Amino acid sequence: MIKLAIDAMGGDLGSKIVVDAVLNYLKEHDDVSFYVVGKKEELTELENKATIIDARDVMEMEDGALSILRKKETSMNKAIELVADNVCDGIVSCGSTGAFLTLATLKVKLIPGVKRAALGTFMPTLVDGHFTLILDCGASNENNAEQLVQFAEIGECVYRSVYNKNDVDVYLLSNGAEEHKGCPEGKEAYQILKNKEYSWFKGNIEAKECLNGTVDVLATGGYAGNVLLKSIEGTAMMMSSILKESLYMSLRTKIGAKIAYPALKNLKRRIDPSKGGGACLMGINKVCVKAHGNANARAFQTAIEYAISMINSPMIASLKEKYGTKN
Amino acid sequence: MIKLAIDAMGGDLGSKIVVDAVLNYLKEHDDVSFYVVGKKEELTELENKATIIDARDVMEMEDGALSILRKKETSMNKAIELVADNVCDGIVSCGSTGAFLTLATLKVKLIPGVKRAALGTFMPTLVDGHFTLILDCGASNENNAEQLVQFAEIGECVYRSVYNKNDVDVYLLSNGAEEHKGCPEGKEAYQILKNKEYSWFKGNIEAKECLNGTVDVLATGGYAGNVLLKSIEGTAMMMSSILKESLYMSLRTKIGAKIAYPALKNLKRRIDPSKGGGACLMGINKVCVKAHGNANARAFQTAIEYAISMINSPMIASLKEKYGTKN
Known part of the structure; x- marks a missing residue:
């Protein structure tokens, strides 16, 4: 039985969405034992369904490095410690990314040899059923060439093991496909990867092409990776919203939408932004999944499912x- | 009468799309006199409709700085010189961005006081009729804080003048809305803008929110700006493609799509990626518009229209x- 620590606090929408996500998950599955950490009076619905661990403090987005380490009574710190102490196999949190990276790195620790953990997210692509692993999508906001190279290596290893695929295609995110394109650290990383003669390294790719289904792993610095991920989400939400608005324009379009409903349902299945439930800190000794700060219950549940699939992989x-x- | 120089070579799809774009434009308008530069045997359809200037050489994507300056017989160089020599009021090219920036900066020259030109693109947003000006979206691949600050200033000035709007809202692209978020140069730029007490500076914004209609100007370094722009385009194209595929799934969905056609047409009008015709080098003495390398005739025509609207503004x-x- 998988034991999963849940940091119930720190999300924009409060602990209620976390409680709902856990309850929904338990309705359909019985393979996970939850350890939910947070203000116990907000977690009463989980009594007899999960282990509740009281934590009186909450990690704030503004907390700096020192404050992160000092705040022992935060739900995030207590949940991380459950993983560090081997009580749990993994953790899901929608708290501050910076604090999560700091605590996971210091307490659950990097896999020896890994220099910096990267947040990895699997994104749906133009090819139904194919996913692109993007890393780092925001753990760091500044990376050097060596880190980019290691993100590519970690990504290749993760994708190969998760999908049991031997010929993984790894690209570097760039502002053009040509070898000489890229930010300074990207150009340097390109040369290192080329010199290492990795058969899986396929060169640079533009943001426009990265979800066309040919890219298994997209390695990038955390700042650009975050911009990429968020703009994909933002554009998908914007288009969904304009499509919906357009379908409500008139009686005629409403009737058309009703008849075309299976197509709209299929579109939603393929690109539903609320499915984008989380990113996994890759390179850490245990599975540490960061859910969106503004995750709703549905998105948090997807993050739980993502964590479980990573633990099982x-x-x-x-x-x-x-x-x-x-x- | 506006005189517009057109670099007919250097695009992925050859000079044919440029010829078609000019012919299409002339069918509907008579306010522009075109000076089309390229291999004259490829431009015969434009005889008697535009001034044709023969150029035997083409700027290649791979050309480095020295080679760019040495290749005097390229269509790009000759077209830029028409602008530098005041024969033309502006130029449109779909050749290499790097060469275009170099030649425009050296020959048409920066407006005194501007340190570096930025590629600015107006993107449609969630609010019908509202556009967000993103700059730099790829002229540079490395920028310092001072350049980011100037991009914000240029953006504010351009938006105010183009839309005759006094209270322009300018944001810095970042990986979070909080003041302490961002890449190192972004954090520094934030502090400079804050200290200058610009009333138009509204702080940081995430990529996810930048097209929600509240952002008039989004200032960013060229590398991240390029990632942002390309991923918006890529995601819009991917969603359009999945929607189309879904609507062709069955007879029922095809009938629904036919009935809902006005809604789909409205969606296309709002977000049509082929409309994204170009980016203007802002901070140069004349209007220099860069069309996509892979622009089709429709997109190149939009770039022509963009250049003309900027010349008229x-x-x-x-x-x-x-x-x-x-x-």
């Missing part, structure tokens, strides 16, 4: 094997 | 006034 084992430590 | 005059030179 050989991701961590493969990364440990790659970097030479098997513990 | 008080953009250049306002920038010259702002930076204290009126010539």
Whole structure:
């Protein structure tokens, strides 16, 4: 039975969405034992359904590095410690990304050999059923060439193990497909990857092409990766919204929409933004999933499902094997 | 009568799309006199309709700075010189961005006081009829804080003059709305803008929110700006493609689509990616518009229309006034 720690506080919409997500998950599954950490008076609905751990403090978005380490009574810190102490197999939180990265790196620790963890998200693509792993999508806001190279290596290893696929295609995000394109650290990373003669390294790719279904792994610095991910989400939401508005324009379009409903349902299945439930800190010893700060219950549940699928996958084992430590 | 220089070569789809775009434009308008530069044997359809200037060489994407300056016989160089020599009021090209920036900066020259030109694009937003000016969206691939600050200033001035709007809202692209978020140069730019106490500076904004209709100007470094712009385009194209595929799923959905056609037409009008015809180099003495490398005739025509609207606008005059030179 998987044991999953849940940081119930710190999200924009409060602990209610976390409670609902856990309850919804439990309605359909019985493979997970939840350890939910937060203000216990907000978690009463979970009594007898999950282990509730009281935490009186909340990590704030504004907390700096020192404050993050000092605030021992936060739900995030207590939930991370459940993972660090091997009580739980993984954690999901929608609190501050910076605090989550700091605590996970210091307490659950990097897999030996990994220099910096990257937030990895699997995005749906133009090819139904194919996903592109984008990393880093926001753990760092500044990366050097060596880190970009390692993000590419980690991504290849994760994708290979998760999808059991041997010929993974890895690209570097750039502002053009040509070798000489890119930000300064990207150009340097290109040369390092080329010199290492990795068969899986396929070169640069523009943001426009990265979801066309040919890219398995897209390595990028965290700042540009965050811009990429958020603009994909923003554009998908904007288009969904304009489409909906357009379909409500007149009686005729409403009738058309009703008849075309299976198509609209299919579109929603393929690109539903609320499905984008989380990003996994890759390179850490355990599965640490960051849900969106503004996740609703549906999105938080997807983040839970993502964490469970990562725990069930050989991701961590493969990364440990790659970097030479098997513990 | 506006005189517009057209670099007919250097696009992915060859000179044919340029010829078609010019012919289509002339079918509907008679306010522009075109100076089309390229291999004359490819431009015969334009005889008696435009001034044709023969150029035997083409600027390649791979050309470095030295090679760009040496290749005097390229269509791009000859077209730029028409503008530098005041024969033409502006130029449209779908050739290499790097070469275009270099030649425009050296020959048409920066407006005195401007340190670096930025590629500015107006993007449609969630609010029908509202556009967000994104700059820089790819002229540079590395920018410092001072350049970001100037992009914000240029953007405010351009938006105010083009839309005759006094209270322009300018944001910095970031990985979060909070003041402490951002890449290192972005954080520094934030502090400079804050200290200058510009009433139009509204702080940081995430990529997800930048097209929600509240942002008039989005200032960003060229690398992240390019990622943002391209991912918006890529996502819009992907969603359009999945929607189309879904509407062709079955007879029922096809009938629904036919009935809902006015709604789909409205969606296309609002977000049509082929409309994204170009970006204007802002901060240069004349209007220099870069069309997409892979522009089709429709997109190139939109770039022509964009150039003409910028020539007709008080953009250049306002920038010259702002930076204290009126010539």
